[in-house]
Amino acid sequence: MAVYLNTKNEIIKKKTIFIGSLNSSVAHPREIFREAVRFAAARIILAHNHPSGNPDPSEADLVFTRRMVECGEMMGIEILDHFIIGVDDYLSLREYGII
Numbered sequence: 001m002a003v004y005l006n007t008k009n010e011i012i013k014k015k016t017i018f019i020g021s022l023n024s025s026v027a028h029p030r031e032i033f034r035e036a037v038r039f040a041a042a043r044i045i046l047a048h049n050h051p052s053g054n055p056d057p058s059e060a061d062l063v064f065t066r067r068m069v070e071c072g073e074m075m076g077i078e079i080l081d082h083f084i085i086g087v088d089d090y091l092s093l094r095e096y097g098i099i
Helices: 029-038 059-075
Strands: 002-005 011-015 043-049 078-085 090-092
Touching: 002 029, 029 043, 029 059, 043 059, 059 078
Parallel strands: 043 078
Antiparallel strands: 002 011, 002 043, 078 090
């Protein structure tokens, strides 16, 4: 899921970008940033769940998040955070130090 924010950090759009399988999910930055440009978003918050229930980031999560941050820097659209949702907990990749 992507939450698109304006310059006042107000939500302007929420969108499900991709629905994955039990053990994988592949979203492409182009799909996420296409919508950001379409809605003139200044910032994006990303979120996805881990069906295993464990919110610890996988290597793929870390690579994806770093790639999103790099793309955002090039486009002038900040990735504010990326949340991974588990069964009883969540993890903020900003708090984790990735963003």
